[in-house]
Amino acid sequence: MQGMKLRINAARLLADIEALAQIGGTPDGGVSRPALSPADLEGRAWFRGRAEGDGFEWRQDGAGNLSAVLRASDPSAPTLLAGSHLDTVPDGGRFDGALGVLAALEALRTLREAGVRLPVHLEAIAFTDEEGHVLGLLGSRALTGQITPEDLERPRGGRAALADGMQRLGLTREGILAARRRPESLAGYVELHIEQGRRLEDAGIDIGVVTAIVGIRSCWLRFVGQAAHAGTTPMPDRADALLGAADFATRARALVMARFAPGVVNCGQVCVAPGAFNIVPGEARLALEFRHGADADLDAMESALLALAAESAQRYRLKLEVEPGERCAPALMHESVTAAIEGAAAELGLSHTRLLSFAGHDAQVMSAVTPTAMLFVPSQGGMSHNPREFTTPGDVVNGANVLLHTLLKLAF
Amino acid sequence: MQGMKLRINAARLLADIEALAQIGGTPDGGVSRPALSPADLEGRAWFRGRAEGDGFEWRQDGAGNLSAVLRASDPSAPTLLAGSHLDTVPDGGRFDGALGVLAALEALRTLREAGVRLPVHLEAIAFTDEEGHVLGLLGSRALTGQITPEDLERPRGGRAALADGMQRLGLTREGILAARRRPESLAGYVELHIEQGRRLEDAGIDIGVVTAIVGIRSCWLRFVGQAAHAGTTPMPDRADALLGAADFATRARALVMARFAPGVVNCGQVCVAPGAFNIVPGEARLALEFRHGADADLDAMESALLALAAESAQRYRLKLEVEPGERCAPALMHESVTAAIEGAAAELGLSHTRLLSFAGHDAQVMSAVTPTAMLFVPSQGGMSHNPREFTTPGDVVNGANVLLHTLLKLAF
Numbered sequence: 169m170q171g172m173k174l175r176i177n178a179a180r181l182l183a184d185i186e187a188l189a190q191i192g193g194t195p196d197g198g199v200s201r202p203a204l205s206p207a208d209l210e211g212r213a214w215f216r217g218r219a220e221g222d223g224f225e226w227r228q229d230g231a232g233n234l235s236a237v238l239r240a241s242d243p244s245a246p247t248l249l250a251g252s253h254l255d256t257v258p259d260g261g262r263f264d265g266a267l268g269v270l271a272a273l274e275a276l277r278t279l280r281e282a283g284v285r286l287p288v289h290l291e292a293i294a295f296t297d298e299e300g301h302v303l304g305l306l307g308s309r310a311l312t313g314q315i316t317p318e319d320l321e322r323p324r325g326g327r328a329a330l331a332d333g334m335q336r337l338g339l340t341r342e343g344i345l346a347a348r349r350r351p352e353s354l355a356g357y358v359e360l361h362i363e364q365g366r367r368l369e370d371a372g373i374d375i376g377v378v379t380a381i382v383g384i385r386s387c388w389l390r391f392v393g394q395a396a397h398a399g400t401t402p403m404p405d406r407a408d409a410l411l412g413a414a415d416f417a418t419r420a421r422a423l424v425m426a427r428f429a430p431g432v433v434n435c436g437q438v439c440v441a442p443g444a445f446n447i448v449p450g451e452a453r454l455a456l457e458f459r460h461g462a463d464a465d466l467d468a469m470e471s472a473l474l475a476l477a478a479e480s481a482q483r484y485r486l487k488l489e490v491e492p493g494e495r496c497a498p499a500l501m502h503e504s505v506t507a508a509i510e511g512a513a514a515e516l517g518l519s520h521t522r523l524l525s526f527a528g529h530d531a532q533v534m535s536a537v538t539p540t541a542m543l544f545v546p547s548q549g550g551m552s553h554n555p556r557e558f559t560t561p562g563d564v565v566n567g568a569n570v571l572l573h574t575l576l577k578l579a580f
Numbered sequence: 581m582q583g584m585k586l587r588i589n590a591a592r593l594l595a596d597i598e599a600l601a602q603i604g605g606t607p608d609g610g611v612s613r614p615a616l617s618p619a620d621l622e623g624r625a626w627f628r629g630r631a632e633g634d635g636f637e638w639r640q641d642g643a644g645n646l647s648a649v650l651r652a653s654d655p656s657a658p659t660l661l662a663g664s665h666l667d668t669v670p671d672g673g674r675f676d677g678a679l680g681v682l683a684a685l686e687a688l689r690t691l692r693e694a695g696v697r698l699p700v701h702l703e704a705i706a707f708t709d710e711e712g713h714v715l716g717l718l719g720s721r722a723l724t725g726q727i728t729p730e731d732l733e734r735p736r737g738g739r740a741a742l743a744d745g746m747q748r749l750g751l752t753r754e755g756i757l758a759a760r761r762r763p764e765s766l767a768g769y770v771e772l773h774i775e776q777g778r779r780l781e782d783a784g785i786d787i788g789v790v791t792a793i794v795g796i797r798s799c800w801l802r803f804v805g806q807a808a809h810a811g812t813t814p815m816p817d818r819a820d821a822l823l824g825a826a827d828f829a830t831r832a833r834a835l836v837m838a839r840f841a842p843g844v845v846n847c848g849q850v851c852v853a854p855g856a857f858n859i860v861p862g863e864a865r866l867a868l869e870f871r872h873g874a875d876a877d878l879d880a881m882e883s884a885l886l887a888l889a890a891e892s893a894q895r896y897r898l899k900l901e902v903e904p905g906e907r908c909a910p911a912l913m914h915e916s917v918t919a920a921i922e923g924a925a926a927e928l929g930l931s932h933t934r935l936l937s938f939a940g941h942d943a944q945v946m947s948a949v950t951p952t953a954m955l956f957v958p959s960q961g962g963m964s965h966n967p968r969e970f971t972t973p974g975d976v977v978n979g980a981n982v983l984l985h986t987l988l989k990l991a992f
Contacts, residue, residue, distance in 0.1 A: 363812075364809070364812045365812040365813065365814065366814070366817065367814065382811065384811070384858075386857050397776065397938075397939065397964070397965065398844065398846035398848060398869055398871075399794065399796070399844065399871050399938030399939050399940075400775075400776045400777040400938045400939050400962070400964065401777065401844075401938075401962070402777065402778070402779065402842065402844070403833065403836065403837050403841070403844055403845075404837070405778065405962070408833070408846075410829060410847055410848075410850065411829060411830055411833060413826070414825070414826035414827070414829040414830050415826070415830050417822060417823060417826040418823055418826050418827050418830070421815065421820070421823060424815065425815050425816070429815070430814065432810065432811065432813075432814070432815055433815075434810035434820075434857070434858070434859075434860055435822055435823075435861075436810060436822075436852070436854075436855065436856050436857045436858060436859050436860065436861060437852050437855040437856060437857065437861075438822065438850055438852055440848070440849050440850055442848075443848065443849040444848050444849060444867075445798050445846070445848045445849065445867045445868075445869045445905070446796075446846070446848060446869060447846075447848050448846055448848065449847075449848060449849075455856075455857045456857075457810055457857045457858060459810075459811050493857070526809075526811035526812045527809065527811050527812050528811075550812070550813070550817070552809070552812065553809065
């Protein structure tokens with residue numbers, strides 16, 4: 169196979185990352201480029217200029233997804249996608265998203281400069297609003313036909329923000345709904361991303377090969393006891409709802425660490441009623457969320473956690489009610505793509521390990537319609553969604569080279 | 581001593597309780613007569629009519645405290661007070677407060693009808709705003725000189741509510757501050773009240789002899805960790821502030837039950853930040869309150885609870901900050917008065933036990949200036965501040981007879 173000695177142009181890629189980070193750049197070195205904001209528009213224009221300046225075919229679909237395209241000779245060839253997103257959270261960092269898009273563009277440039285002719289069209293794609301400033305994963309959901317007219321009626325950021333943003337980008341409802349591409353036209357999707365955690369750094373490993381993006385389940389646990397006078401009610405007679413919630417929260421952590429690692433659990437909010445110094449809590453609502461890489465794991469966690477909640481309720485003489493919350497299914501990465509990533513890393517002499525992604529990504533959406541996988545490079549200190557987000561130049565270049573060779577393996 | 585066979589008129593007392601319960605009565609049999617409200621005014625007028633109709637001297641002081649007075653022959657004799665309050669919490673019951681005032685009035689009637697001449701003036705007193713709808717314990721604090729101009733500037737119910745109520749009752753700032761009576765003019769204070777708890781009922785005991793009204797200390801415990809992504813942050817790396825608060829809440833209960841009974845502890849509110857399903861809590865503020873009968877007990881509880889909080893914080897890698905809250909000192913009842921209550925109960929063939937009052941009462945204020953004690957009668961099911969508040973006619977009559985004979989013992 170041609171090109172195992174092929175390497176991306178490190179200086180050019182690092183310069184692109186630096187240049188893009190100036191757009192929406194904040195004084196502390198971070199980046200604020202929320203989707204559909206003026207800064208996002210400027211970033212998108214910069215990307216177009218870069219792609220067209222390099223002579224690639226330019227494409228913007230009805231959902232605002234942006235692509236630089238390297239055409240195969242055969243017009244009917246399927247398209248292999250690589251990319252991520254250009255938008256950031258407010259006061260975010262310069263690597264989350266941008267790395268995957270710019271590394272994909274650099275891979276295209278490297279292949280064209282080397283005169284490599286692929287049997288697939290290759291597209292470096294930037295998806296719209298991955299972070300969900302207005303409507304989470306808008307671009308990849310539209311491209312895969314996973315967005316409905318109803319979704320457009322109740323966007324997370326509000327209808328006014330969506331309408332404003334659509335007008336700014338020249339998008340229409342019809343255009344978004346028509347952005348779907350036929351699965352048969354796609355050859356796969358690969359996304360390079362920073363880990364946003366410390367596992368690679370802690371283990372001293374170069375490349376994380378994502379086997380699944382975790383599913384998320386959440387619910388409100390409502391512990392119901394009896395509000396009572398905090399002076400006159402003897403301790404043994406109380407049915408203190410907060411104690412049930414508290415007992416559950418500490419034991420849920422221990423349970424998940426003991427039986428469900430690397431799955432995670434969080435109790436992120438608790439609401440107590442009546443809520444006064446001198447009244448024994450009659451009700452405590454606890455926001456429970458847990459994540460794991462497979463439906464079977466999530467099912468087992470759910471059973472164990474709800475049984476534990478019932479036990480905590482009983483221990484403090486409380487009733488327990490469960491108010492179902494959102495469920496997001498895990499997204500399994502495709503073995504053919506993870507194997508390609510592992511092969512590329514190995515051939516480049518880079519250490520690698522399989523892991524779960526505990527954050528959401530466009531890859532979870534893409535995996536529903538085309539063979540998909542992700543690779544991670546280390547995040548220093550695990551920092552992300554934060555101006556202190558940092559990945560070393562060496563890791564950036566490693567990731568881009570693995571992406572390049574993964575694409576070559578998938579294309580041939 | 582005269583009159584050990586003396587008994588109050590049970591039917592008359594029960595009829596008074598029934599009649600007063602109609603004023604501010606709610607459809608479910610409860611009473612809403614918050615201090616200074618129109619219903620409270622009506623209740624106060626009814627009490628005046630009852631006292632004057634029975635031919636007692638009537639007295640209203642500058643703080644709106646109401647008294648029926650049975651004069652001794654010697655005008656310079658000191659005054660022995662018995663009473664409680666006529667105001668209720670919103671949607672309260674018919675016994676809390678009313679019982680002590682009406683039993684005191686009935687004691688006066690019984691003594692006068694029996695032709696008993698006492699060496700002290702005897703006063704059946706109803707204190708203003710015991711429940712603190714506008715300014716907690718206003719009446720007894722004014723009578724004992726424990727209210728300041730500053731207190732009148734920041735009443736718990738707000739300045740407008742206090743101003744409105746004062747105008748309705750014809751009170752003035754000057755009048756309230758001048759309502760103080762010289763301690764030398766007082767011979768003591770006895771208050772009959774429902775227990776508002778289940779200890780007497782559970783033990784099958786007729787009369788509770790209060791030895792102290794508990795002191796109350798409170799503070800906010802602020803557990804500070806690190807807000808983090810609830811997906812990407814591995815469980816062992818988290819510093820989850822809610823877990824520290826939760827660990828403390830459950831262990832504080834166990835600690836107080838094991839080492840400080842009958843003292844009580846309550847965590848009545850918790851505020852989590854940022855407070856979202858998908859964010860590990862970075863901060864949790866917990867409202868801590870604890871009560872016991874003596875300063876030494878409160879000191880020991882405070883040390884033990886704060887040490888426990890520090891331990892819970894350390895266990896979850898958190899910082900702990902303590903924001904001091906209100907402190908209310910315990911009020912010791914006077915041995916001469918508790919002994920009189922015990923003697924009266926014993927002579928009437930009623931079982932009795934010493935206990936702490938875990939709720940506040942006018943007696944805690946009065947105890948600062950004159951020999952004071954309280955007696956409790958059973959509350960069915962411990963219910964109070966609730967339309968279901970109930971004390972049996974038998975217990976009502978027992979309490980009133982013990983009050984009568986306690987006053988006789990104290991007078992001679």
